[in-house]
Amino acid sequence: MSITDPYQAYRQNQVQTLSQEKLVLMLYDGALRFCRQGLAAMEKKDYAGANGSLCRAQDILSELMVNLNRDVGEIADNLYKLYDFMYRHLVQANVKKSAVMVQEVMDLLQQLRDTWEEATRIYHSHDYRTRVGMNRQG
Template structure:
């Protein structure tokens, strides 16, 4: 095992441990953090000209947005807010796809900024008391 693979395996175990003990609110926070991390790595790979790695990280961010955040929306309880978030997540997905095709680092930054704004709002509504 190469050092890079070891650190990657360590991070994966840490993430799985965090997810296993997390409440639903924390799980959503982990999804935001994962998408943010993937977009940061995609920008680094884009700057370095590593096309396959860039594509893999953008795909990872899209999957988190679509299969995690978007799939977790509850239209019954969320009403208009959940519908607006669904449209925003679809916009983010389309923008990331275009960013990958056009090698547009600014578009990734734009989506990441939107994502982190939602993440910050999500942190503010934490159901658990802060330590």
């Protein structure tokens, strides 16, 4: 299947060449954006629009769950449980048309996003190879 739209080809290439850290950040940003759109649609009583946006946020949470490396231990298991909770909470928010429930998920997503961004920044600001080498010599 070839991509004839140059913009679509550019976007696909951009996503495929992102680091894992940036891709996760992009997924968090997308989930937050769709939650905001869902809230805005709820306020306008556009329940079809709210449903569409919240389902897209749910899809992103599913993607995060499926691609989580559960072999790394307890942290991954807890993160999976948190993603699962947010997914189920959004389903209920969508059914009940509850802006409060959507906001609760957004608060959690924002905390995860900010933590992930900070952890990535810290990771990239240190040269761990040098530190390991120093520990061996010293």
